[in-house]
Amino acid sequence: MNEEHEEHREQRAQGEPEAHHADPAQPTQGPPAEPDPRPQPQPQPQPQPQPQNAGEDPSDPPAPATPPGQVQHNNVNQYFYGELSASGAQFGIGTTGSDNARRRAVGRLDSGEADAILAPYVKPACFEQAALALQQDGVVVLFGPPGTGKRSGAVALVDALADGSEYVVLSPGRSLDDLASGRVAFEKGVGYVLLDRMGEDSAQTADFDWRRVRDTVREHDARLVVTTVHPGDGAVVESVRHVPWQLPDLTAVLRVRLVRAGCVRDTVERAVSLMPGGCRIAEVAAAAERIACGAAPDEVWQDYGSSAAQPVRDWFARDRTPQEWAEVTTLAFVNGAGYRDFETCQERLESWVAPAFPAPVSEEEQAEVARRTVDRRQSLSRNELVAVAERKNGPLTRTALVFPHPQYRQWALEELWTKRSTPYWNGVRDWLGELVAAQPGLGLQLSVAQGLALLTRPAFDEVADNYLHPWAGGAAGPAGQSTATLVLQCMCLDESLAATALGVARGWARSPDPALRSTAVAAFSGALGVRFPTDAVTTLLRLIIRRGGLPVDAAFALAGLVAVLAECGQDTGAVFRPLAYRLRAQRETLTGQHKENLLGAALTVLRARDARTGRLVCASLMERDGRQTASIGELWAGVLDNLPRRGRAVAALNATLRELPAVSERPEQVAERFGGALGEALTPGDGPPLAAALRLVAARTDGAAGPWVDIFLTAVLSTED
Template sequence: MAEQTAEPDGDPGANEDAPGEMYTDAGVAAEGSEPSADRTAEPGEPPVDDGSVDRDRNRAAGQQSDVGNGKPGTESDVGEPAEGVDDGQLWDVPRSSPTYAVYTSIASANIGSANFGADARQVRSPAARATGRITESDLADLRKGFVEPPGFVDAAKTIASEHLTFLFGPRGRGKRTSALQLLRKSVDKDIFLLSPRMSGTELAERAYKAGCGYALIDHAGDSGKEGAFSWRLLRDRLTEADARLVITTSVLLPEVPGEFRVSEWRTPDMASVLRERMAVELPDTDIELLDSVLCDVVRVGDTAELARRLTDGEAIEDAVRNLDASAAEAVREWFDRSPSRRRIAEVTTMAFAVDAPVRTYDRMLGGLLRRLHEADPEESATEPEAAMRPLRSGIIEPGGLIVKHTTTTEIGARTDFEFEKPAYHHHVVRALWERYDSEGLWNPVRLWLDDAVDAGDLSIVTGLAALSEVDINEVLEIIDPWSRRERGLVGQFAAMSVLGAMAYQDELAPTALRIATVWICRGDPAQRHTAAAAFSVELGIRYPHDAATRLWQLSVQPHTSAGDVDHALPTLFVSLVTVDSNPSVVLSMLATKMRKLHRPGADIESRARVNALALRVMSVRDRFAGRRSLGRYLALDGARADTVAEVWTRILENRPTRRDSLALFPMVVEDLVNNEENAEGLLRELAQQIGALYTGVRADHFVTDFHRVNLGSRNKSSTKVAALMRIFVAEFSKFARK
């Protein structure tokens, strides 16, 4: 069995070398082996060789050990073009680009405000990560207002006797919450979320922590190839560890043995859910009205949103209008009126221009009308008019779906067009897809979307995410050429952003993960670059364990990507630190890889590469926050100073990275001094952890080199930073073993 390591908020028993976790299907060399250019292509295809092998061998040898040009003291940050880096990288979209202000980073992205169900006009925080340990506070939140659905008791009996059960049924029925509630009733220890990409074989071969619970939500790892044997083997492995696993899926595979099944999962009584979640008392007449409305509600989340609105004091009529069922009815009535071609163009543009300024909306509407005119010139033709028509004001119509909204900002007023109810969005997309054919609408729309990418109008990504709910194949046909850089860097960035928009939606995130995994494993070099960029931001926040694993695997074969993949893992670390979504997973993975590659007999080139990559991660600076991400990480509640110490010590003991690793100390100290009240306490803890890893002569050499690099005559640190570094050395010396 592979070496196991405890991972913060991860599963301590996870087998990192389980089948399917390496690029066996994509031809990427296994960990610790010599990279080989002729193994990067699919079987039957010519090998990929973009001439970058020698360049990447130099990087692996430690000649460039930090983000940018290999010097941690430079201002070569994530998102900044670095000296010596080729043009055309997803990591450094030019500031002048129209995409820059929309989707260049988590800090500026508005993907979080996209809506595919209940009204969520307020900007939401990034979606919670979908893998790792579930905290008790999260479980407590899930217990609030929970109502046991039909079949819950049977499922509890199944998991108690078999240690494994499947919950299947359409999305929106509360399967995730029910799965976690089943586990909390079954186990007293930690509960972990597993990657939906894991197959039955991989689940059967991984290790499980004794007495813990595991949930795999929206299972997407099997393709029907695995039989009952794998699932029974998994049951035996779970029983051996006294662990429990609940798997949720939309459609149950026929290969799943009957003993693990329960009947199709149904929603709980919606009226009971509303009463449990609502914190206000309503008169009986209002309760009766709500009960009649809830008969048409099929999603637990919509009922929860209704309860929230009523608790916040919103009028019943307004709260009900924001229900998904009410929104669907309003959209259906509008389309039943047989709207004109221009009206269809207006709502189509709105569906793909969410949150776009008025001028952007005008430009995109004009572009779509031109494409529709090309498709059917006679129907689109109009008589010339003497007076200019007030087209913009005509967009707003009585009983229409679009309204004009004016917002007052710090610098003045801003006017936008938007759907009257955000919940209209995905119903409009579905109606457009179901009612209109390819020749009349969707072929022109596809050309128009390409035009929008060329113009840098990347607000289209939320519309494409909504379309993926309706027909994922249509979306793939649109974004696949973009991901291959057939429409340049902006198209590649748009494809990445579509996956990011999907990652914000519980129902779409597993699909986004599957697409990115296929691209990074089987795609051409440009697609691998696109997937790496997607895994480093929103998709990585949602699935940090998958992202870290995939980016590591790509980093050991950098010549298989069309771009510089050395930015990917540091950018993921920045992203996870920014939203505090288990950034420890990156450092823990590096620590595990370094332990393996520092053993006698390990591949020297792979060892040098992991050292250089670790230095990049440790040195990375988030220019949006203006901070060293390592300093910011150390101040987080869940920070693991022991893991930081292990990784830092490894690169300190590696000659090519030693000086840069030493020079990193004053930068991190300065970051803590400028931003954290407890800077001294954080440094003392770090010094103790690093000191515990040093003994005798090695400790003496560290102190000598530390003084020479950071406290010598050329030291330019501030008085406070220098004082704290002396405290660090003193604390280190106390804990270093003689």
């Protein structure tokens, strides 16, 4: 599949957009939080650069003030990535750490990623059944619970039966109509994988729709493997076989991985003999990697499967006081706080969940409650699920309350959900709502978001109905909206939850509620956009051009997404290509809000600055990834072609050239390449007027861009011939 071609297929005419009159210079920076008595359990992020930097042209107009209710997504996303990059960060979700959120989940699999999946692969008993269905029909659906290896099985199937050696992962948001109607450009000999498909199709037409998909894939002589949790959403499908997927022999998986890593026989056999039950494939892979690096098998297995869950289950199996319930619940959501902050949160939780427990009646019972309240810190010291960690905070060391093992957090939440009834969870809901609405620091927001992301595994409906949807809609204020965004970002850490996060955000984006749409915009500008860039850009562009959309918010989000993609080393062309395509489509349109909104978004993206360094993202990209220069030049040509925006665009172009020496050791080469790309994209005859305007702007500034302006314009004018 040609990824650019698929993006272009998505560029369909949309409804007329609303006007926006602002032309923001960069993603909005959120205002500093007001002082608040709520706990701040984690270090706060460093102050973000101010809009005006040394490298920015002073003639650039300032960004408009953030509209009321708009999510402060740039601060949230940048902090999220900063925390994820921290050494030793543990979130208890999945087994692959922050790398999941820093790479896309769709597109072509490179050879290294494919080899990492295929080299240690062990076939389950159902593999041959699925392979036969794929060979005969060209399409097969694998269904089963998370953690059964459907993803690696899908890649192994297309590797075994596709004619070529190219593998493409499609977005889980693809509908059956998308697959059947040409919106996905299937190519001969290519194997396609659609992971964790969302069941949003009509059950009444499911068999007919699957038949269309099968015929389309056959027509192009391709192969398609789809994975899902549910077999058919209640529909009877006969045209495409749905194969129940099974775990492979996990001891065989472990042996293969350890032998490939060069472990000696004794180590391999000891690791196999100690492997606990209840492990997922990803856990076995993670354990094998640690053992291969020299860790003792008996210590490693304490963190996985039933070994990790049993101490938590044993704790919950005994009678517990309301205070002990509150201790563990607080720790699940306020993880890493110091004693004072933790006890403050715990005390507030106890008041909210009190109706879920019998009230003390006798004087002895009342005295016991009073004693426990006074003895709160000693009670924490006696709780086997509470540990004290010493954490470095600059030159100082601070005390933090955590679980003895990070994996305990997930199991504690699952036990809490199983053991406590609705009145208790109503109290937890109200407590967290109060906590978040008080505008805590981003550290506490992230901790709450981690806990809610883990709770989605046993209780997705609880999280979606009582936290995500209300908070995204503004029920807990702007801090609630940004926390809802962080929950989706944390879900992106887990392969089995990322598609669910995408489905939630897509639902918000389609909502008539502008607050929900604003939260969706924020979500797509961060980790969710990195994981699913085509979905993110398509959604944001629709919100830019549709009537009743959010053109300013979505333009900020596109700029923020470009910055995050660049930071993660991912393909920023996922934003540039479709935006340039839409500008080309509008070139012959003289006026209209559709065109105005697109031009405003393009200029916002081109003027975006990295929130950490303050540097222009596009200037840095032309140095680091020369392949993007042509797309960047095309965007500049589209903006410069618009007479009302030309003055601001020329000033921003001058600022970009001034910044080249700061981001490149070879600014003259970057300037020349940039000028050639822009010249090729300009309408014939536009070069000389641009040269005159740019020289005038450069002369009015401090002249720092002079040498690069001359090199740049020489390259631009050379294309006139």
